[in-house]
Amino acid sequence: MSKVPLHVLPGFVAAARARNLSRAAASLHVTVSALSHQMRGLEERLGQRLFDRGPRGLRLTPAGERLFGQVAPHLDAISAALSPQPPRSPDSLTLSVMPSVASSWLIPRLPAFTALHPEVELSLQSTTDVVDFEREEVDAAIRFGPGGWPGLHAHLLFEEWLLPVCSPDLLRRFPQAERGDFAGVPLLRDLGERWHAWFGRFGGAPPARWVAAFDDTEALQRAAVEGMGVALGRLTMARPLLDSGRLVALTANRLPDRYAHYLVYPARAEKHPALVAFREWILAVAADERKDSEGIPQAGAGSGPRPRRRGRRR
Numbered sequence: 001m002s003k004v005p006l007h008v009l010p011g012f013v014a015a016a017r018a019r020n021l022s023r024a025a026a027s028l029h030v031t032v033s034a035l036s037h038q039m040r041g042l043e044e045r046l047g048q049r050l051f052d053r054g055p056r057g058l059r060l061t062p063a064g065e066r067l068f069g070q071v072a073p074h075l076d077a078i079s080a081a082l083s084p085q086p087p088r089s090p091d092s093l094t095l096s097v098m099p100s101v102a103s104s105w106l107i108p109r110l111p112a113f114t115a116l117h118p119e120v121e122l123s124l125q126s127t128t129d130v131v132d133f134e135r136e137e138v139d140a141a142i143r144f145g146p147g148g149w150p151g152l153h154a155h156l157l158f159e160e161w162l163l164p165v166c167s168p169d170l171l172r173r174f175p176q177a178e179r180g181d182f183a184g185v186p187l188l189r190d191l192g193e194r195w196h197a198w199f200g201r202f203g204g205a206p207p208a209r210w211v212a213a214f215d216d217t218e219a220l221q222r223a224a225v226e227g228m229g230v231a232l233g234r235l236t237m238a239r240p241l242l243d244s245g246r247l248v249a250l251t252a253n254r255l256p257d258r259y260a261h262y263l264v265y266p267a268r269a270e271k272h273p274a275l276v277a278f279r280e281w282i283l284a285v286a287a288d289e290r291k292d293s294e295g296i297p298q299a300g301a302g303s304g305p306r307p308r309r310r311g312r313r314r
Contacts (some may be wrong), residue, residue, distance in 0.1 A: 011038045012042055015039060017036065024282065025231050041286060047237065048061075050064035060184075067103070067198065076134070090272065092123065093120055093139050093140050093278055095124055095125065096125045096127060096141040097142055098128055098143070100216075100239070101142055105237070105261075121183070131269075139274070139275050140263060141263075141281075144261050147262055149264060151267075152265065153265055153266075154257075155283055157261040157263055158286050161235040161255065162232050162256050162257055163233060163235055163250075163251070163253070165230070165232075165249055166231070167226070169227045171240060174186075185229075187230050188212055188214065188224060188229040188230065189214070190231075190232065194257075201255055202253050221241065224247060225247060231249065233247070234256070236261070239302070247308075265279075
């Protein structure tokens with residue numbers, strides 16, 4: 001094996017992360033052909049294949065995985081050491097939030113936080129991308145998931161509940177849906193197959209044909225608002241639409257989702273003053289709202305949860 005030129009390693013790491021030569025080349029400001037030539041030369045010098053190339057892009061071979069694990073951390077450390085680090089203001093807070101949660105839950109409550117902490121300069125990143133806290137200048141994130149993320153602090157904010165919702169117009173056309181009878185009613189499917197869990201819990205059967213399927217909850221609930229069909233919506237996101245009358249809940253039954261909403265952040269941000277203030281505030285708001293939702297009914301037991309407060313001041 002001949003000596004490997006170090007200048008090709010950033011290209012290897014970029015290609016391994018992007019799983020696509022075009023995107024990797026664009027990030028490095030080189031041509032695709034130049035990067036492809038570098039990768040083939042690297043494989044020849046090492047005497048082993050690093051990538052499997054297919055129609056959907058690149059996939060690391062076991063040898064490629066080993067090399068990536070050995071090289072990438074060192075290149076990241078060098079990049080971090082050479083990057084200028086501007087002074088970090090204790091009153092600035094960069095927060096990553098999923099767009100659906102930002103619009104339906106967080107933003108309506110933020111005025112209470114800004115009134116309580118006018119000194120905090122909040123930068124809100126609305127994105128579905130998973131935050132890489134080691135590479136991005138983000139202090140914390142609000143994420144929907146199972147919890148227990150390695151290397152991160154995670155505080156439970158609130159659980160999520162699923163319920164069938166539709167537009168008032170659709171309900172007038174299919175009044176049986178208000179009794180939880182969905183036979184013959186147009187249903188909208190999410191790609192998580194939550195309807196199957198719903199029918200397994202409360203009875204009934206999936207339709208032979210779904211009207212449409214969605215991989216995004218916000219788009220799913222928007223289709224329900226437009227009268228396309230009945231959606232199994234998330235209570236947190238659906239509540240503003242329910243409160244405004246654009247959606248109606250069809251049954252008192254609620255199905256607990258397998259995931260919940262969390263505030264997550266790395267150890268480096270734990271004592272950052274702006275995050276400390278935000279963490280104290282949002283955990284208090286979430287605790288209040290969990291308390292308000294303790295009486296969420298199960299199959300056939302009473303009415304839905306009480307209205308939630310929009311936040312509290314201390």
